[in-house]
Amino acid sequence: MTALGDTRQLAYIAGQASDARVNVEIETEGMTLNIGPQHPATHGTLRVIVKLDGERVVAAEPVMGYMHRGYEKLSEVRTYPQVTTLVNRIDWLGSFANEVPFILAAERLMEVEAPPRARWIRTALFELSRIANVVLFLGDMGVQLGAVTPVFFAFRDREFVLNQIEAVTGGRFHPNFDRIGGLKDDLPKGWIEETKGVLGRIRRFCDEMEDLVTGNEIFQARTRGIGVIPADVGLAYGLSGANIRASGVDWDLRRDGGVGLVHDQLDWKVWTHPDGDSFARYWVRLQEVREACDIVEQVLDGIPSGPVMAKVPRIIKVPAGEAYVETENPLGVMGYYVVSKGDLVPYRVKIRSASFNNISITPWLLEGTYVPDVISILASLYFILGDIDR
C-alpha cells in the first residue's frame, strides 16, 4: 500500500509537471470543453463544462437538472405508502436501500417498530442492494480507464444478485417492498440457500477484480495520487460513503447511526484508506462488497422466526411531528427529513441524497487536473444521476 512515495508515482507526477510547464511556455489559448450530457462516464445525464488551459482544467462546472423529477414536491401529494414507489427511483441501482430510511422515518413518527424478522430481512435486502450497486461500480471503473472486460463480469454477476432480490420482492430494480411496520411478504422457500450460493459468486467476482484491475499497472498509474480529497475538505462538502472513508474518516452509519437495522448485532468491519485518491475510493468499495457478503451471510444464518409485519392501521395517518433518519446507503448517506401534520400525506419531505453532496465537490476537485483524469475522478466518486437530481 505504498502510495505517494512510490517511485513510479513520482515519475508520473514529474511527467505531468513537465507537461504543465510546456503548456505554460506555449501559452495555449483557453478552451471550453463540454462533457456530456450524454457521456458513458456519467451514468445518466450529467454535463460538465470544463475550461481548459492546454490539457489542464482551469474550472469545472457541472450542470444538472436533466433528470430532475421533483420528488420532494410529488411526495407532498402522495400518501406515505405511495412514497416508496417514488424513492425507489432515486438511486436505481440500489433501490431497496432507498426505501429503508423513509420507512424508518415514518415508523419513528408513528412510534411503530417492525418485528425482528422484518428487520433482519430488511438488513439482508439492504446489503444485497449494496452488492448489486457497487459491483457495477467495480466493473465500470475499469471501463472508464479503457479496460472493457470487468464491466461484463460485473453485469454477469450482478444478475444473480438481482435474481435474489426479485425472488423476494418481485421487482429487479424497483422492489417497493418495504412497508411501514415491516415488509410486504416473507421470504420465499429455499431463498436462503440460493442466496448463499450467490454470495460465493460475488466473492469470486471480487477476487477476479483484484486480479484483473487492482494490481494492473495502468490502473494504478491512472488512479494513484489522482483526485486527492483531504478529509476536512470532504467533510465540509458533505461527502459520504466510501468517498469519505477513502479519505481516512472512520465513519459508517451502519455502525454509528443506530437506526432500525441489525448491523450492530453482526460481526463486521468498516474499511478505510488513508490516501483519499481515486485508487483509495476504488479499493474501499472493493472491500465493502466483500464485507457486505459477510454481513448478508451472517444475517441469513441469524434471521429469527416470527411475523414480518407489525400491527399498523390499514389507512396510515402519521401523527404530527418531524423526523430525520439517515442510513448508510450504497452511494453514501441517504436521509429523509419528514414533516408530518397528522395527515395522510407528508407535509414536506426533504430528500438528502448521497450523490448530490458527493458531486458538489467536483468544481473544487477537478480544478488543476488533466482532461483524462476528469473521467476517472468522476467515475471514482461514483454517482447515480437519479441520486443527484432526485
Next chain:
Amino acid sequence: MDGDEAAEVTPTDEQRGALVAVLADTLGDGLVESHLEPGVDVWVRVTSDAWVDAGRVLRDRCGMAYFDFLSAIDWLPSPYGRDMDAQVDASLAESLSAEEAGETVTTYETGVAGGETRFQLLARVHDPVGHLGITIKADLAGEFPQADSWTPIYPGADWHEREAWEMFGITFRGHPNQVHLYLPSQFEGNPLRKDYPLLARRVKPWPGIVDVELMPGEDADDEDGTEAEGVES
C-alpha cells in the same frame, strides 16, 4: 428490539444537552428555542441574524465538521387544499379539508422547535467523531426572504443554497454563484412553495387510490389499529 435500544445509547442526551448549552452560551438571544427528543434527536431554532454565527459555533466549537444538508420549509397551508386528489382520498381527508378551506393565514402552524414565519431555513450538521447530529432552523421574514450564506463555513452549502433559492425563493447574501441548479435559467416561480400548483395534478386527476391491501395475517374486517396515537409535535 433491544438491539435498537442499545444502539440509541451512543449519542447520549447529555451530549445533545451540552450542545444546546454551548449554543445558548455563545449566541445569547440568537437562540430562540430548542427541542430535545430523548434518545432520538435534537433541534434548535435561531434568529436569522444568528444563522451564520450558529453555523460557525457548531463547526468550530462543537466538532460539527460534517455538512449534511440545507433546505427550507414553507409553512403556508396549500391554497389548493386537496382538490387535486381522487375522490377516495378526498373522502378520507374530509376532516382536514374543512380547516384548509383557503382562508388567509396570519399565524402558521409550525413543527418541532416552533416558528413564527412562513419560511423556515432548515439545515443539519453532523459530528463524524462523536456521532451526533443536530437540526438547526431559522425563521425568515417576508415573502421573498433573505438569509446569510453558509458557504464561507461549509463550502458544501453552495449547491444546497442554489436549490433552496430556486425552489423557495430565498436569497442567500454572499453566495458566490446564485443561479439555477436544476431548473432552466428562464424558469419563473418557486416550485416547492405551497402556493405553486403541481401542474400534473391540475391537468389530470390523480388515478391512484389509497392502497388498502391487507397486511399478512390481517382479517378483512379488522378495523384500524390503535398504535398510531398521540405524538407531540
